[in-house]
Amino acid sequence: GAGVSQSPRYKVAKRGQDVALRCDPISGHVSLFWYQQALGQGPEFLTYFQNEAQLDKSGLPSDRFFAERPEGSVSTLKIQRTQQEDSAVYLCASVPHWGSSYEQYFGPGTRLTVT
Amino acid sequence: AQSVTQLDSQVPVFEEAPVELRCNYSSSVSVYLFWYVQYPNQGLQLLLKYLSGSTLVKGINGFEAEFNKSQTSFHLRKPSVHISDTAEYFCAGGQGGKLIFGQGTELSVKP
Numbered sequence: 237g238a239g240v241s242q243s244p245r246y247k248v249a250k251r252g253q254d255v256a257l258r259c260d261p262i263s264g265h266v267s268l269f270w271y272q273q274a275l276g277q278g279p280e281f282l283t284y285f286q287n288e289a290q291l292d293k294s295g296l297p298s299d300r301f302f303a304e305r306p307e308g309s310v311s312t313l314k315i316q317r318t319q320q321e322d323s324a325v326y327l328c329a330s331v332p333h334w335g336s337s338y339e340q341y342f343g344p345g346t347r348l349t350v351t
Numbered sequence: 352a353q354s355v356t357q358l359d360s361q362v363p364v365f366e367e368a369p370v371e372l373r374c375n376y377s378s379s380v381s382v383y384l385f386w387y388v389q390y391p392n393q394g395l396q397l398l399l400k401y402l403s404g405s406t407l408v409k410g411i412n413g414f415e416a417e418f419n420k421s422q423t424s425f426h427l428r429k430p431s432v433h434i435s436d437t438a439e440y441f442c443a444g445g446q447g448g449k450l451i452f453g454q455g456t457e458l459s460v461k462p
Contacts, residue, residue: 240394269450276455277454277455278357278443278454279395280452284449292447292448292449295449329395338385338450342395342396343394344392344393344394
């Protein structure tokens with residue numbers, strides 16, 4: 237079956253521009269996580285949703301970062317006024333059901349480059 | 352503070368040789384431990400996981416890992432590597448429902 241998909245796969249933004257990154261989880265998966273992976277580093281947690289509820293956004297680095305999942309399916313990570321330090325791969329992962337939050341299925345990521 | 356530490360950033364090895372990728376975890380993560388593999392320009396793929404039970408965990412592609420509570424380690428091993436195992440490997444621990452990742456180990460298998 238289809239896995240987690242993310243779009244765009246690559247995004248180049250000029251500093252100061254707003255960007256929106258999309259995640260399509262596996263159909264029926266309840267939870268959705270966003271991670272940021274800087275070059276040469278491991279992924280770092282940003283935020284997660286249980287259905288449409290954002291239960292933890294402690295990893296968002298600043299108030300320029302905003303995530304939503306309005307219908308409990310597709311999620312969008314928005315970054316306002318991008319800065320060079322935002323350059324990274326943004327990974328999305330979905331989880332099949334409540335109680336299995338560690339069974340995460342990852343998408344291919346969106347590589348964001350801020351120039 | 353780093354909760355999951357991968358002790359080697361790069362591990363070069365010849366094809367068909369054994370390999371061990373080292374991972375230590377701190378008490379701040381739960382004893383739910385994972386190894387993921389990441390091929391270039393791809394997402395993370397789960398290799399294996401330890402949730403409870405037997406401390407020796409077998410995963411896909413011939414990999415296995417051993418949970419050692421006294422040494423707070425979860426090292427990944429493979430008795431004989433292939434060229435196709437060349438990739439980045441991440442150790443991760445569970446914490447409050449989210450995954451805490453190590454810095455990654457680049458495994459390079461040479462012919």
